[in-house]
Structure formats: structure tokens, C-alpha cells
Amino acid sequence: MGMDIRLPIGLMFSVLGVLLTVFGAFSRREIYRVSLGINMNLAWGLVLLAFGVVMLLFVYAANKSERLHETKAASEVARSKE
Amino acid sequence: MSLTSIDWLIMGVYFVFVLGIGVALKRYMKTSTDFFLAGRSIPAWICGLAFLSANLGAQEVIGMAACGAKYGIATSHFYWIGAVPAMVFVGIFMMPFYYGSKARSVPEYLRMRFDEKTRGLNAISFAVMTIFSSGISMYAMAKLIQVLHVFDVPFQKMELPQGMIFHVSIVLSALIVLGYIFLGGLTSAIYNEVLQFFLIVAGFLPLVYLGLKNVGGWPGLKASLPPAYSHSWQGMTHANTNPLGVEVFGLAMGLGFVLSFGYWCTNYLVVQRAMAADSMSAARRTPLIAAVPKILFPILVILPGLIAVALPTQAPTSLQAANGTVIVQQATGRGIIPAKIDEASGQVKLDSTGKPVLDYDLAIPNMLLHYYPTGLLGLGLTALLASFMSGMAGNVTAFNTVWTYDIYQSYINKHASDEHYLWMGRMATVFGVALSIAAAYAATRFNNIMDFLQLVFAFVNAPLFATFLLGMFWKRTTGHGAFTGLLSGMLAAALHHGVTLPAGADTGIKGGWLGIAHTYPSEMAQNFWTAIWAWSVCFVVTILISVVTKPHKEEEMVGLVYSLTKKPSEKHLPWYQRPAYLGIAVLALALSLNIIFR
Numbered sequence: 001m002g003m004d005i006r007l008p009i010g011l012m013f014s015v016l017g018v019l020l021t022v023f024g025a026f027s028r029r030e031i032y033r034v035s036l037g038i039n040m041n042l043a044w045g046l047v048l049l050a051f052g053v054v055m056l057l058f059v060y061a062a063n064k065s066e067r068l069h070e071t072k073a074a075s076e077v078a079r080s081k082e
Numbered sequence: 083m084s085l086t087s088i089d090w091l092i093m094g095v096y097f098v099f100v101l102g103i104g105v106a107l108k109r110y111m112k113t114s115t116d117f118f119l120a121g122r123s124i125p126a127w128i129c130g131l132a133f134l135s136a137n138l139g140a141q142e143v144i145g146m147a148a149c150g151a152k153y154g155i156a157t158s159h160f161y162w163i164g165a166v167p168a169m170v171f172v173g174i175f176m177m178p179f180y181y182g183s184k185a186r187s188v189p190e191y192l193r194m195r196f197d198e199k200t201r202g203l204n205a206i207s208f209a210v211m212t213i214f215s216s217g218i219s220m221y222a223m224a225k226l227i228q229v230l231h232v233f234d235v236p237f238q239k240m241e242l243p244q245g246m247i248f249h250v251s252i253v254l255s256a257l258i259v260l261g262y263i264f265l266g267g268l269t270s271a272i273y274n275e276v277l278q279f280f281l282i283v284a285g286f287l288p289l290v291y292l293g294l295k296n297v298g299g300w301p302g303l304k305a306s307l308p309p310a311y312s313h314s315w316q317g318m319t320h321a322n323t324n325p326l327g328v329e330v331f332g333l334a335m336g337l338g339f340v341l342s343f344g345y346w347c348t349n350y351l352v353v354q355r356a357m358a359a360d361s362m363s364a365a366r367r368t369p370l371i372a373a374v375p376k377i378l379f380p381i382l383v384i385l386p387g388l389i390a391v392a393l394p395t396q397a398p399t400s401l402q403a404a405n406g407t408v409i410v411q412q413a414t415g416r417g418i419i420p421a422k423i424d425e426a427s428g429q430v431k432l433d434s435t436g437k438p439v440l441d442y443d444l445a446i447p448n449m450l451l452h453y454y455p456t457g458l459l460g461l462g463l464t465a466l467l468a469s470f471m472s473g474m475a476g477n478v479t480a481f482n483t484v485w486t487y488d489i490y491q492s493y494i495n496k497h498a499s500d501e502h503y504l505w506m507g508r509m510a511t512v513f514g515v516a517l518s519i520a521a522a523y524a525a526t527r528f529n530n531i532m533d534f535l536q537l538v539f540a541f542v543n544a545p546l547f548a549t550f551l552l553g554m555f556w557k558r559t560t561g562h563g564a565f566t567g568l569l570s571g572m573l574a575a576a577l578h579h580g581v582t583l584p585a586g587a588d589t590g591i592k593g594g595w596l597g598i599a600h601t602y603p604s605e606m607a608q609n610f611w612t613a614i615w616a617w618s619v620c621f622v623v624t625i626l627i628s629v630v631t632k633p634h635k636e637e638e639m640v641g642l643v644y645s646l647t648k649k650p651s652e653k654h655l656p657w658y659q660r661p662a663y664l665g666i667a668v669l670a671l672a673l674s675l676n677i678i679f680r
Contacts, residue, residue: 012099036292
């Protein structure tokens with residue numbers, strides 16, 4: 001229906017991923033005492049970013065193949081006219 | 083709970099996307115079918131995730147973690163015995179009639195198959211039920227926001243009274259849900275449910291990782307819990323030797339058959355998601371696709387509950403509110419689960435044996451606070467809020483459709499234009515949300531009213547699956563039979579509840595209000611048996627009345643009854659898209675997990 005749902009999913013997770021990664025890279029070590037000393041913001045931020053980017057790649061690939069179909073169909077119409 | 087700007091930022095990003103989806107979809111809402119059934123144009127995987135997510139409300143996330151903490155891994159029966167077989171059944175056997183009949187709702191199917199009175203009974207009870215379910219979600223969410231002190235600091239900064247937090251939480255959540263459904267209808271709800279699904283996974287998965295790492299993995303977790311907690315089938319042969327207080331027959335019939343099939347196969351809240359699919363085979367695959375993550379969900383919701391009780395019990399501490407006053411005396415709890423505090427006296431609540439009553443619903447929230455640093459905490463909290471909203475939105479979309487098609491169009495205004503019904507759908511969304519708010523406030527006033535209503539709905543729902551089973555698979559079933567069967571099933575449920583009581587409970591809302599003929603070891607056992615009685619009575623009465631009443635004409639039932647309908651051909655599909663193969667694979671996976679964690 002109109003919009004590819006992978007677009008908002010991809011965009012949202014990319015944004016959340018970037019936010020967490022950047023925050024994780026610049027945050028103080030002490031705040032990770034609760035998470036067993038692991039910088040979960042950085043680690044999980046990168047995972048979310050990767051997921052978001054993969055979703056966006058799907059959208060890109062789908063759009064590309066759709067355009068390919070359209071041009072093919074258009075050229076076939078042109079050929080049948082000749 | 084102290085949130086920093088990064089947490090607020092994450093929450094803000096999520097809400098921008100939630101409303102953004104509604105805005106982006108608005109221009110596609112041209113007909114009532116677009117609004118109520120998403121134009122029947124959604125691919126199977128999206129419907130599948132929405133099918134799952136509509137059920138992934140707060141009761142699911144908070145409730146199943148609470149159950150995990152209370153009963154251990156036996157909670158997985160709700161998934162591997164309960165939900166999964168029912169989801170396979172609805173996909174393979176029932177969807178051909180739901181989708182194939184072109185009924186726009188579950189009550190409408192009942193009218194096509196039986197008659198107007200059966201539809202009316204189902205439509206009205208269902209509409210009332212959705213409003214109260216959505217109200218309960220709203221109430222629980224506002225309560226949780228209060229308990230976790232999410233908004234305390236911002237309210238202080240804006241110099242607003244803390245007493246306003248509850249009201250603001252209710253209004254805010256109502257406005258957001260209203261906003262995106264009003265704009266984009268079912269499509270918007272489905273898209274948001276898929277977004278919420280991924281967010282809930284993203285928000286809770288690190289919790290499982292950190293928790294397991296902390297307690298020494300699965301072996302470490304097993305070692306620190308009583309054995310019944312990590313074996314789902316231990317002691318199941320007798321009701322008194324397992325934590326659920328249910329024996330195998332009650333479990334298989336009550337939960338595995340009546341309750342789960344009743345929910346997943348007849349509840350329009352979930353069936354609506356499959357009806358939005360773009361083809362018959364996509365509609366049939368919807369519940370099967372949903373079953374795969376459903377099988378794995380115990381990892382996400384039950385494990386955190388188990389970890390919460392496995393952690394060392396903390397010495398009594400006091401939490402400090404942002405303004406410096408001590409608010410919760412964390413008394414003798416279990417793991418990181420605190421005891422319940424009586425709001426009136428400020429004392430720990432004790433049960434009849436003098437032990438403190440534990441607040442298991444805090445399992446997930448306390449785990450978030452225990453393990454998440456700021457940043458991730460924002461994500462986890464957003465995931466929690468998302469689960470509340472998907473529960474609400476699912477109910478509101480089911481309500482506006484049933485109201486518009488099955489009540490308004492059938493009894494109030496029969497021959498209006500499609501444009502008018504689209505408008506009515508939007509209006510129904512507005513007053514559906516308004517009524518939910520009223521229900522949420524009713525819950526604050528009379529705590530028992532909600533327990534009471536949930537009980538009534540259990541009575542209404544339990545027999546329903548017998549009606550569908552007979553309607554779809556026995557062509558002799560008549561409208562009078564279905565209607566009488568449903569009513570007697572409800573009555574049987576009420577009667578059974580009236581003469582039984584769970585051990586240790588007081589008569590009244592828990593049962594026994596007609597005298598006590600039998601005592602069950604647990605409330606769960608009583609619920610399962612109430613359902614079994616209701617189902618059986620409905621089944622038998624429907625058959626008896628059907629046999630003595632005039633049968634429907636066969637040509638009127640083509641596409642509605644199994645023996646009169648051509649089987650949908652799936653030959654053109656590759657094997658991995660054929661519902662039967664998918665169903666077998668899903669069942670095999672559920673069975674193997676049952677064996678591994680027996």
C-alpha cells in the first residue's frame with residue numbers, strides 16, 4: 001500500500017543506531033557499571049545501525065528493480081508500436 | 083528513574099516516526115476498505131508481524147515476564163502448547179473461510195454463516211470488550227510511568243504538580259494512538275505494529291544478553307533456581323506437584339485447546355491483520371509466519387523474569403525520588419522483585435500465611451533499571467511504551483471496524499455512501515479512544531470493576547470457538563443452534579465460576595458466589611476448567627438445537643463451510659510458501675523445544 005514499510009523501519013533504526021553509537025563513543029566509563037562494564041550503547045548502537053542500513057538497502061534494491069521493470073515495459077511498448 | 087537527554091531523544095525519535103507513518107499514509111485512505119482493511123493489499127510477512135504484535139501488548143510483555151518469575155519456564159506452555167498449534171490451525175483450516183468469504187469482520191462471517199442475532203451478540207460483546215481492553219492498557223501504562231518516576235524530573239522542571247503525571251500519561255498515549263489511526267487507519271496500525279515489533283526486540287534483547295552473562299549463562303541460571311523452574315513439564319501429571327497447579331489434561335484441553343484456539347482463531351483483533359493480506363495464500367501464511375517469532379518469544383519475555391528471581395535478593399533499600407523524599411521502602415522481596423506495598427498504610431502486603439506478596443509485574447521494569455545504562459535505558463523504556471501502544475491500537479482498529487460495519491451499517495444507517503462510512507470510521511476512532519480513557523478512569527475508581535469485566539469477557543469468549551468449529555466444519559449447524567449454544571456456553575462458564583474457588587481465595591470475584599462445590603489448587607486451574615466447561619456446553623447444545631431446527635440451504639453456504647468449499651490450490655507456490663509445509667515446520671519446532679526444556 002503506497003509506502004514500503006522498510007523505509008521507516010530502516011530510517012528509524014539508522015537514526016537510533018547513530019544516536020546510541022555516538023553517545024556510547026563519548027560517554028564516561030562509570031555509567032557502564034550497571035551493564036557489567038560493557039559499553040552496551042556503542043555495541044548495540046552499531047547493531048541497530050547495521051540493521052537499519054540493511055533495511056534501507058532492501059528499499060533501494062526494490063526501487064531499482066521496479067524502475068528497471070518500468071523502463072523495460074516502456075521499451076516493449078515502444079517496440080510493439082514500431 | 084533518572085533519564086538524561088539521550089533517553090528523551092530516543093523516545094522522541096520513536097514518536098516522530100510513529101506519527102510520521104500516519105501522516106505519510108493519509109493520502110492513501112480513499113475508501114472505507116483502505117481504512118478498515120488496508121485495501122487488502124499487505125504482503126504476508128508484514129501481516130504476520132502485525133498479527134503477532136497486535137497481541138504483544140503490555141499484558142503480554144509485563145505479564146509473561148511476571149508469570150516467568152512466578153512459575154518458571156512452565157510459562158512457555160502459553161506459547162508452545164497454547165498459541166502455536168492454534169495459529170497453525172487458523173492459518174491452514176480457518177483462513178480459507180475468513181478470507182475467501184470476503185467477510186469484512188469476524189461478526190460479519192457469523193451473519194453470512196448463521197444469522198443476524200448471532201452476529202449482533204458477537205459484535206456488541208466484542209466492541210465493548212475492545213474498549214475495556216484498550217482502557218486497561220492505558221491505565222496500566224500510566225500506572226507504570228508513575229511507579230517508575232519517568233516524568234518526575236521534567237514535571238518538576240516545568241513546575242507542574244506530580245499529581246498530574248497520571249493524567250498527562252493517559253492523555254498523551256491516547257492522543258498518539260488516536261493520531262496515527264485517525265490518519266492512516268488499519269494500514270497505519272499495521273505498519274506501526276511492525277515497527278513496534280522490531281523495537282521491542284531491539285529494546286529487550288540486550289537485557290537477556292546482560293542478564294544471562296551475569297548469572298553465568300543458562301547453566302548458571304538453572305543452578306540458581308529450583309529445578310521446577312527450568313523444566314516445563316516436571317510434575318505435570320498431577321495438579322499439586324507443579325507450580326501452575328494444573329494437570330496435563332486441564333493444560334492441554336483448557337489452555338492448549340479452548341482458550342488458545344478461542345483467542346487466535348476467533349478474536350477479530352488478530353484475524354483482522356490476516357484479512358488485510360493481499361491474497362488468499364498470504365492470508366493463510368500470516369499466522370504461520372507470526373508463529374515463528376512467537377515460538378522464540380519466551381527468550382525475550384520469560385527469561386528476564388527467570389533472571390529477575392535468580393539474582394541475589396537485595397537488602398531492604400529505599401529509593402529516593404527526585405525531590406529527595408523516600409518513596410519506596412523496598413522490603414523483603416525475591417531477587418530484584420520487591421514486595422507489594424499497601425498504598426493506604428505504606429506497609430508490606432502480606433498473604434493469608436503471613437508471607438509478603440510479591441509484585442511480579444515489576445520484573446521487566448526492574449531488570450531494565452538493573453542492567454541498562456542511560457541511552458540503552460531510553461531504548462528499553464521506549465520499547466515498553468511501544469508494547470502498551472500496540473495493544474491499545476490493535477483494540478481501537480478492531481473496534482472502529484466492528485462498530486462501523488457490524489453495528490452502525492447493520493442497525494443504524496444501512497444505505498449510506500462509502501465516503502460516509504469512511505468518515506464514520508474516523509469518528510469511531512475518536513470516540514473509541516475517548517471511551518477507552520473513560521474505561522481507564524473507571525479502573526482507577528473501582529479496582530474490582532476491571533477484574534469483574536475481564537471475568538465476564540472470559541465467559542463470553544470461552545464458548546466461541548465451539549461455534550466456529552461447528553459452523554465451519556459441520557454444514558448442518560444452524561443459526562438457532564449457534565445462538566443458543568453460545569448463550570448456554572456463557573451461562574455454563576458463569577455457573578462453573580460461581581460454584582468453584584481457587585485455594586486460599588475469598589468468595590466473590592474469585593468465584594464461589596453460589597456456594598463452593600469444588601476447590602482448585604490455583605486460579606489458573608480454575609480458569610482453564612471454566613473454559614473447558616463453557617466450550618463443552620456450547621458444543622453439545624449447538625449440536626442438539628441444530629439437529630431439531632431447519633437446516634440452511636446448501637447453496638447459501640458455499641465458501642463458508644469446509645465440505646461445500648473448493649480447497650484453495652497452492653500448487654503454483656514454491657514449497658516454502660505452502661501453508662501446509664510451513665505449518666508442519668512450525669509445529670515440529672514447537673515440539674522440539676518442548677522436548678528440550680521438558
